[in-house]
Amino acid sequence: MKNKIMALGLAFSALCSLNAAVVTFEDVDLGSNKYMEPAVQDQTATYDWSSGNVAYFSYDYTWWGSYSSWQGFKVSKDTDTSTKDYTNQYSSITGSGAGGSSQYGIFYAVSSNMTLDSSTGAATTDMSIMSFEEEVQISSIDLANTTYSYYSMLEGDGYAASPITGSDYYMNLIIYGIDANGDVSDMITWSMGSGEKISDSWETVDLSSLGGVIALGFAIETNYTSDYTQYGSGICANYPVYVAFDNIAYNVPEPSTYALIFGALAIAIAVFRRRKSA
Template sequence: MQSVRVFFCRTRSDVDVLWEHHSSNETKIRNGEMNMKKMMWILMGMMFLVTPPAGAEIVTFDDLSLDPESFYNGSDGAGEFETTGVIFNNVYDDTFGPYWEGFSYSNTTDTTTPDFTNQYSVITGIGADNSGIYGVAYLGFIGTVPIITFADEVNLDEVYITNTTYAFLAMQDGNAPAKKFGGDTGDDPDWYLLTIIGKDVDENVTDVIEFYLADFRFDNNSQDYIVDEWTSVDLSSLGQVKTVEFSVSSSDIGAFGINTPTYFAIDSIVIDQDSDDDNGGGNGSTCFIHLIGVD
């Protein structure tokens, strides 16, 4: 019995399309017509593949170039980098050794090294939607605010956020001076908060969104969490923005400020280019994948 994958997609035009992938040959069969002598459906599993609406643009880092297991931290002195027409700020200073703030981008995959040498890795080991390259933000001693700047005012739909490996392991296990969140008993009400600020072309604040990268304030300790996967953050309430700024705060404060490593990872910023669409925005399509056995 040979294995065949069939993709069934329904688009807004109500045209059903089937793709048959048989060995190395692909045949597209439209409108539900399939010319196969014998077919036995064996449902091994089903998953949804949802494409973004036609009125949406996704800003990723995959059009940037990196060697394997490497990163860009602004060492060329550019002060920023651009992807998909969107600008991410960066500050780099090597006066006392290599140092950066703002945004960098990376494809490193280390999810186990718990210290500063692993500052560019994401806890998932990969970008959102299994992409190779993702963004990393750092809010450091100089005080640089990570800022995303768009060519024009835009309406944003969502962004995917998670922890870096360095920050995650510091909160999970402790890494002096950073404490283990929850303390020895698990009862300490610790938290690590990302604040997202939208601003219009006149630099007026449009809205402020809060997203907890870790939260141990629950009465039931089993509800405490540290974000360890790419998580969608709804940005629609920001309205029309020209820039988006980020800040972090934490319950773990020491003599020199936040003890928690002040990093987060970012990917897949969805720009809604058709926000007035009464039908929910664009010509998205949903596909089902079935595994079929054929004699």
């Protein structure tokens, strides 16, 4: 009996035996492009893509007849850290991925029709979701501002008359954990910029408190907005709502761990039944 109980304890301790992995985006083939581009420029479509065959993303591309727009997630290897306007949507402020890597992700949220919290004065974009092929224990992610967002917060521009520096304004990225039931388990907030500081480098953000997830939701909140309801756009962010991301780290149980778990459960049931019959 003692040996069986010890085996049970060892099996459950194997729950801590996890396979660590990182989504780096280096495996996404961009060819000669600096960033993901639609297959057909004048056709509205949704493009699905993955990295490592474990993390799944998409972006929506809309053709308006004479111009286009997009939202969601793309991969970039753009290195432009000097162009400060909307023509430079795809570069991190460092000009590279985290740790100097070549490729990284870009998240762009829809900056119109945001949800306004009247009690705080902050507005939040709709959530965009990336998913995993199975439930994982999420660990961390590397985050950075894009060049465009950074300089808009630092200096202001045609849409953002007021720089964020020295003001009461702020802009945050919110990452939501989504569990196997499709519910939000928790959320992590990362400061893109505030009156005290604008992030100008890659930062590793701990996501472990989100626990086991099958997906992550991304949204941006800011208290610097304009009301364009009369034009059909609702509450809109004044700063550009872009974020660069890289190195999504997570853990999954090794196959041997599952075998130990099932074996431990069988032992536990056998021990329980024998005690009941004694």
